[in-house]
Amino acid sequence: LHSGQDEAFVTSFNALHDFEMGQVYSGLPEQLRAVAWRLLDNETLATVFDNIDVDDEDIDDLLQEMPPQxxxxxxxxxxxxxxxDLLQEMPTRLVATYLSLMPKDEAEDIRKLINYEEQTAGSLMSIEYLAVEADLRVDEVMRLVKQQALEAEAINYVYVLDKQERLVGVISLRDLLTHPDDMLVSEIxxxxxxxxxxxxxxxxxxxxxxxxxxxSIPVTDDNDRLLGVITVDDIVDVIDEEAVEDYSGLAAVNVSQTDDTAWHSAIKRIPWLIALLLLGMSTATLISSFDGLVRKASIxxxxxxLITGTAGNAGTQALALAVRRLAVGSSNSAVKNFLSEIxxxxxxxxxxGFSVFLIVTFWKHNYQLGLAVGIAMAVAIMVANLAGYLIPELIDKLGMDPAVASGPFITTLxxxxxVLIYFNIAQLFISHFTGA
Amino acid sequence: LHSGQDEAFVTSFNALHDFEMGQVYSGLPEQLRAVAWRLLDNETLATVFDNIDVDDEDIDDLLQEMPPQxxxxxxxxxxxxxxxDLLQEMPTRLVATYLSLMPKDEAEDIRKLINYEEQTAGSLMSIEYLAVEADLRVDEVMRLVKQQALEAEAINYVYVLDKQERLVGVISLRDLLTHPDDMLVSEIxxxxxxxxxxxxxxxxxxxxxxxxxxxSIPVTDDNDRLLGVITVDDIVDVIDEEAVEDYSGLAAVNVSQTDDTAWHSAIKRIPWLIALLLLGMSTATLISSFDGLVRKASIxxxxxxLITGTAGNAGTQALALAVRRLAVGSSNSAVKNFLSEIxxxxxxxxxxGFSVFLIVTFWKHNYQLGLAVGIAMAVAIMVANLAGYLIPELIDKLGMDPAVASGPFITTLxxxxxVLIYFNIAQLFISHFTGA
Incomplete structure (x- = not known):
């Protein structure tokens, strides 16, 4: 590339796997990229851009290094x-420029796709699929598959459409390969x-x-017309993305970027911590209002x-189970799940609570204190448990992602x-153990 | 099925998708299943068992309902x-019986597969792949593909082996379909x-x-000999399984089964809670040892x-980031990650800490108290943060899954x-704010 060995570069670049092409290209210094995109053909460059992760890299900058044409x-x-996906990362103005340089019908297709809401099937689908009509023979369909195989993103299924473009059937490539040429595809x-x-x-x-x-799986509109196809590689990304979201939610920190600088990492964590700190201040205020009680019994x-920590742990468990149940669906009724959780x-x-009653009673030789702490612990756990279950259910009902209810939020709440439960119960028992 | 409409049952059963066959079959009452397996052919029943989730159902019982032959x-x-996977769920004796009824070489293959450790590539691979030698033409390979397409689990790639069964190349089905019949496959x-x-x-x-x-991806031994192929559907399961493990770890509860009975659900949570409770007792003991200090300054x-909660939240964040970084790998050196986290x-x-200093100073009109709480908070967060980072790193170094370090464990620790930091710092400042 440096010394004018253009051909050698093109050959060795084309020998790379698609994913590696993306990695290598985006890893080149800018002035070398300027040489590279002049040498490589449009199909290869398309493969490069198909294989750069939109989230990871400044992929839109890479495209803007070239003239719009x-x-x-x-x-x-x-x-x-x-x-x-790439266009959605770009400023609206630039998108308009690019679309204006495309043939009208193609620009129209792309505009439709851009308008699908994020995280819906429409936003994941590609429109390069194999489709045929029903009254063909195996060899005729195979000829079409061979013609279209280069453009199609997934070649494992051929979709059968009726005259109204409605999806009426699916033929697997495997069946096409294993049945006689002169058979009607309607049979398979x-x-x-x-x-x-x-x-x-x-x-x-x-x-x-x-x-x-x-x-892959076909995507249709409300009239069963085939709109596009989602391939399993995009599904793999979705599963990963949803898992990261759930995990981030539970920890109250976005874990999608693990190689952040210390500064960026801190910036991500601080807002959550301060928000939770303010919520925690209400607990401090509450304890402060029981100052008289604490003076009387510093024990x-x-x-x-111990009580806040254990109840918080129980709440986190209930939360995690509830969020997961909402994600994978449940075969039980809502009422049954609710009663089961109670x-x-x-x-x-x-x-x-009973464990803690035993421990405190033997440790402090004071069963009234043990009773107070044990009962408070039991009630605090039940309440935290219920909150851990109900809050994600509620958020889900409001149409939001239940994973936003974080573990730290539940524990702080x-x-x-x-504390409220603990001091109130302690107040009831105080006359029995202050002597101790 | 009830009224002897055997043929209708078989026809409608065969029209189902593979996954649905598994669902329907395992959902039948036992006496109907006894009829069903007599009616369905072995290939269909194999598809049924290929599509029942080993973890979800008592799949081995379903097989034991039939005579071993x-x-x-x-x-x-x-x-x-x-x-x-299915055999691994069964008692060793039964596995031996089944293997003894298979042809020797087949039993040998299966025995080898059973011996791969769980969670390794070997335990995921299937041995039904398409393989050819290099010196063939496109049409010759396509003929082999057509012959083997029914048995192979993935038909998108054909593997090229040399005389020693070493993997030397890969041909995509797409390339086979889009190149002329008389081309040598070595060119594609x-x-x-x-x-x-x-x-x-x-x-x-x-x-x-x-x-x-x-x-799909090929699996080889240390001499590059092709052993099998892992298909993306198994990878989807792995990603899901690993995500559930990480999520369970963070919450200190196994979330893989969300439709447990209340009793089973409680049984899963209690051991963790009690273990954490015992760890929490050390904190209680520590506070107890500072009783004199609390008597002097109940504030x-x-x-x-507030301090334990916020430090716990910070520790959970650091933990989640560390576990995730270990899972996806990091492009930075260990030292750089460590310094960055510090x-x-x-x-x-x-x-x-500064936020809390301001809040406490203004709330209690006592900047010495604010200083004590603020400094304690800052130090406690730094320590919790470091623990959240180091503990999963340590567990990983010991060769275990870092996800076992749970969020609740970190918060309890x-x-x-x-508390230790807080009371020690408070002790230094006490003479300044007890008057307030």
């Missing part, structure tokens, strides 16, 4: 789903079609693809962190209720 | 990876092969398949939960250090 040629050679067409609607949530789509072990201070909370609270 | 026929028709063979070793960790394999957008009790902890601690 060149950039548009590359965009047009990309798979539509990746093209749309599956008409029990599993498809999703363009507006469906990506998580639901991922669940279906994972269950059915599909390589009460000993168990504050009962589980009762069992957990009772077992833990449960600190407040736990 | 029938069961073995079904096993032999299953994909080897699913067959092995990729020799830059991305493969994994049988002993590789499944999480690393999943990362490669996700990055490269592969439909100290007000900030216990610095991030310093920034987070200082910002939060950080309660202890936070």
């Amino acid at each position: 060149k950039a548009v040629q590359i965009l047009r050679n990309m798979y539509a789903d990746n093209e749309v 067409t599956k008409d029990r079609i599993i498809s999703v609607k363009a507006g469906d949530d990506q998580q639901d789509v991922a669940q279906i693809v994972a269950d059915y072990n599909f390589i 009460l201070a000993v168990f504050i962190s 009962l589980a909370g009762f069992l957990v609270g009772t077992a833990t 449960s600190d407040l209720t736990s | 029938k069961a073995v026929q079904i096993l032999r028709n299953m994909y080897a990876d699913n067959e092995v 063979t990729k020799d830059r092969i991305i493969s994994v070793k049988a002993g590789d960790d499944q999480q690393d394999v999943a990362q490669i398949v996700a990055d490269y957008n592969f439909i 100290l009790a007000v900030f216990i939960s 610095l991030a902890g310093f920034l987070v601690g200082t910002a939060t 950080s309660d202890l250090t936070s």
Whole structure:
């Protein structure tokens, strides 16, 4: 590349795997990239851009290094789903420029795709699929597959459409390969079609693809017209993305970037911590209002962190189970789940409360104190458990992602209720153990 | 099925998708299943068993409902990876019986697969792949593909082996379909092969398949001999499984089953809670030892939960980031990550500590108290942050899954250090604010 060995560069670049092309290209220094995109053909550059992760790199800058005419040629050679992802990262003005340089019908298709809401099936689908009519023979369909194989993102299924472009069947490539050339494809067409609607949530789509072990799944509009196809590689990304979201939620920190600088990392954590700190101040205020009680029995201070901590742990467990249940769906009714969680909370609270009653009674030789702490612990756990269950359910009902209810939020909230429960119960018992 | 409409049952059953066959079959009452397996052929029953989730159902019971001869026929028709998963769920004796009823070489293959450690590439691979030698023409390879397409689990790639069965190249089905019949396949063979070793960790394999957008990936032994192929549907399961593990770890509760009964659910949570409770007792003991201090300044009790709670939240954040970084790998050196985390902890601690200093100073009109709480908060956060970072690193170094370090464990541990820091710092300042 430096010494004018252009041909050697092109040959060795083309020998790379698609993913590696993306890695190598985006890793080149800018002045070398300026040479590289002049040497490589549009299809290869499209493959490069198809394989750079939109989230990881400044992929839009890479495209803007070229004149718009060149950039548009590359965009047009990309798979539509990746093209749309890339355009969505760009300023509206630039998108308009690029679209104006495309043929009208192509620009129209892309504009439609851009308009699908994020995290829906529509936003994941590509429009390069294989489709035929029903009244063909195996060899005729195979000829079409061979013609279209280069453009199609997934070649494992051929979709059968009726005159109204409605999806009426699916033929697998495997069946095409293993049946005689002169057979009518209608005999090997599956008409029990599993498809999703363009507006469906990506998580639901991922669940279906994972269950059915599909390589791709068709996307239709409300009239069953085929709009596009989602391939399993995008589903893999969805599953990963949703898992990272859930995990981030539980920890109250976005874990999607792990190689942040210390400064960026701190910036991500501080807002959450300060918000939780303010919520925690209400607990401090509450304890402050019980100052008289603590003065009378300083022993009460000993168990504050034990009760808040344990109730917080129980709340986190209930939260994690509830968020997960909402993500994967439940075969039980809502009422059954609710009662089951109440009962589980009762069992957990009772077992833990009883343990702590025994420990405190033997440690401080004071069973009234043990009773106060044990009962407070049991009630605090039941309440935290219920909150951990109900809050994500509530957030889900409001149409938001239940994963936004973080573990630290639940523990900080449960600190407040736990302290309230603890001091009120302690107040009832105080006359019995202050002598101790 | 009830009224002898056998043929109708078989027809409608065969029209189902593979996944649905598994669902329907395992959902039948036992006496109907006894009719069903007599009606369905071995290939269909193999598809049924290929599509029942080993973890979800009592799949081994379903097989034991049939005489061993029938069961073995079904096993032999299953994909080897699913067959092995199923056998691994069974008592050793039964496995021996089944293997003894298979042809010797087949039993030998299965025995080898069973011996791969769980969570390695070897345990995921199937041995039904397409392989050819290099010196063939496109049409000759296509003929082989057509012959083997029914048995192979993935047909998108054909592997090229040399005389020693070593993997030397990969041909994509797409390339086979789009090149002339009389071309030598060596011209469309990729020799830059991305493969994994049988002993590789499944999480690393999943990362490669996700990055490269592969439909399947070949598995070799240490001499590059092709052993099998892992398909993307198994990778989807791995990604899901690993995500559930990480999530469970962070919450200190196994979330893999969300439809447990209340009793089972409680049984899962209680051991963790009690273990954490015992750890929490050390914090209580520590506070108890500072009883004199609390008697002198009951105001100290007000900030216990604020400091432990906030430090715990910071520790959880650091933990989540560290676990995630270990899972996806980092492009930075260990030293750089360590220094970066120290610095991030310093920034987070200082910002939060300063906020709390301001709040307490204005609330209690006592800047010495504000200073004590603020400094204690800052130091407690830095320590919790460091623990959240170091503990998973340490567990990873010991060869265990860092996800076992749970959020609740970190918060409970950080309660202890936070209280220690808080009371020691408060002791230094006490003469300045007890008057207030």
